[in-house]
Amino acid sequence: MAVGMFTLALRIALSMAGSLFGVVCFALWGFYFRQEYTAASGGLAGVFAAWVLVTHVMYLRDYWRTWLRGLRIFCIAGVLAQVAFIAAAIAFLIRAAHPDDPPMPNMKSLYWAALLSFLGLFWALNLSFYTHRYRHEFAEFRLLLDF
Template sequence: MDLRRQWLKLAYATLGVAFGLSAFLCWTLAFNQPATAAFGGLSGVLALWTLVTHLMYGQDLWRTWLQGLRCFRAVGVVFSLVAVAGAVTFISLAITQRQSFIDPRSYYLTSIWCFITLKWSLFLSFYSHRYCKEFDDIGILIDF
């Protein structure tokens, strides 16, 4: 495990949590746009799960709970599908309602947060799969 790369992953996931929380609060309190707030908050939660995945990997806690990694991978896949469906839906709504790109209440911003949610769900699935595969390989070697 390269320590520098692990710290970068932790810092990036921490920024994702902060941006997701701030988007949730901003679009809930200031703009009263619940759809954008929901996908911003979901993005922050998925970034938090990714952060937890990296922290548990760094502390070598996944070795005893590989089923949890498989569960995280499944959650990532499900929310990837939700994010894609949301992005398609909100882009089509924005186009049919002829909304402006720069309006903070526009569905275009909601679709951007759908894509950010997609990013974090794919990261969660990817790193869960990667860490699970690494620990499976180690488990096979220990059996011999």
């Protein structure tokens, strides 16, 4: 069940693009538009894309074999982030749907924040999925070494 080099290179490139997108969203909405909630959503999406990037690079470099507990920690962090991103997206959508209490300067930015929360959910799902997959692959390999 080893991953091919082309597939792994695609995953690494996508994770790098996601990390860069998160940094750009954080800088753009944080410093130019001055909307902290949207900047935080984009920044967290970029952070989780960077975690996925670290996961794939460590798989490529074969560092996970000696640190299976780290994969479990990454998987748990991904699951907790999924819950947080779902809650944030729902909160942003509800807040955007009710603009009257209290009014905010730019309510359309809340839709962008919800969209970036869903993007963060995507990266948290990827983090959980790939760490779980790599953990099982290395656990099977470790079982073979024990015999």
